[in-house]
Amino acid sequence: MTLPDHVPVAALGEYPTPLQELKRLSSRLGGARLWVKRDDLTGLAFGGSKTRSLGTLFGRALADGADTVITCGPTTSNHVRLTAAAASRLGLNVVLVLRRPSGAPVPLQGNMLLNHVLGARLVYADVDSLAELEPAMERVARELKDQGAKPFIIPGGGYSPVGALGYVGLVQELVQQSEDAGIGIDAMVFASGSGCIQSGLLLGGMVSGARLPVIGLTINRSVAELRPRILHDVEAAARLIGLDATLAEEEVRVLDDYIGAGYAIPSDAGMAAIDLLARTEGLLLDPCYTGKSMAGAMDLAVRHFKPGQNIVFIHTGGTPGVFSYAEQLAGARADDA
Structure with missing residues (x-):
């Protein structure tokens, strides 16, 4: 590249x-x-393909001294699953903020099953739109900073x-x-x-x-x-x-x-x-x-x-x-x- x-x-x-x-x-x-x-x-x-955007995003996270990454998306998201995998490979903690409309149960299939296998911390947000996940990520980041962590937020879909x-x-x-x-x-x-x-x-x-x-x-x-x-x-x-x-x-x-x-x-x-x-x-x-x-x-x-x-x-x-x-x-x- x-x-x-x-x-x-x-x-x-x-x-x-x-x-x-x-x-x-x-x-x-x-x-x-x-x-x-x-x-x-x-x-x-x-x-x-999200592996490509995560290469530059995790590059920036590491350069900034982050020890934890946070991202968001729907439960079907490939970006979310690959973020969890990238964090595992690079030795970082990861928090996934996931949209769960109306508190509905989330089947452990496909990408969601892999999120569990990869050891990600999952935070569910009962919101109607994906845009509402961004404030939820900010709240998680503030909590982590208060605990002494160094979080890095990756926008949903890697959009940046x-x-x-x-x-x-x-x-x-x-x-x-x-x-x-x-x-x-x-x-x-x-x-x-x-x-x-x-x-x-x-x-x-x-x-x-x-x-x-x-x-x-x-x-x-x-x-x-x-x-x-x-x-x-x-x-x-x-x-x-x-x-x-x-x-x-x-x-x-x-x-x-x-x-x-x-x-x-x-x-x-x-x-x-x-x-x-x-x-x-x-x-x-x-x-x-x-x-x-x-x-x-x-x-x-x-x-x-x-x-x-x-x-x-x-x-x-x-x-x-x-x-x-x-x-x-x-x-x-x-x-x-």
Whole structure:
């Protein structure tokens, strides 16, 4: 990762992650060729793209002398699970502030099971929105300081200029891998939640000079909410590395066509994508993040791109989430056994 020496980075992932062509899927769909950037193989606790942002965030935490990290998110969060794993690897304590609407019981499945296995301290907040978790983290931080600890807060989803810096390396990897494969990249497509990944990819395009088209498929926020977050984060992250860069609003391409009924609620298109990828490519997706975004990538490949063009789907991870949706995934195939 080409970042200035003054940007500390904790070694958490295994890079570069592979770039693989989805030949059977592309042949079946027609339209543009689909590729997958396997950021589900970053190596830390079932992997995921959030390992990249956590590299720069934990780098800053260690540089600041922190002994405890605090982050937040929904119980399905991949970022939360990977934060717990990163803390374990680096010998730090970790507190996870989790949204629990109306005090509902939280099943110990998927990411939540792993949070327990990783030894994280869990704090539940009975709130209606993820935004309400930020004050809860501040309260935890104050309590820890009163006890003599040195806490470091990582925003939900890693959304911050420091977190965005972690994805510069992903773009640089793709530039080299596409050259090695002899292809041009016509679009990078992925699940966009907090906006951190999309901010980092846009910044990575600036740093590399490649300016690869970036299309975020939101899985929770509206376009109106997500786009200004990304614009702010890109420009703030650029300043951290001494890059005087501005981004036009139209360069932030976000689509909300594939959310379905809402965050973490399986969609018919997403479930169909999970089934198709498993049976044509042996690639596992989850209903919350990658299933929905792959459904969007396939739709774009057929309806908005041409044969011969290349779409890279960034597999952002989420494998543990498969086990939280056992009934939905088994579905009509329950009789297959």
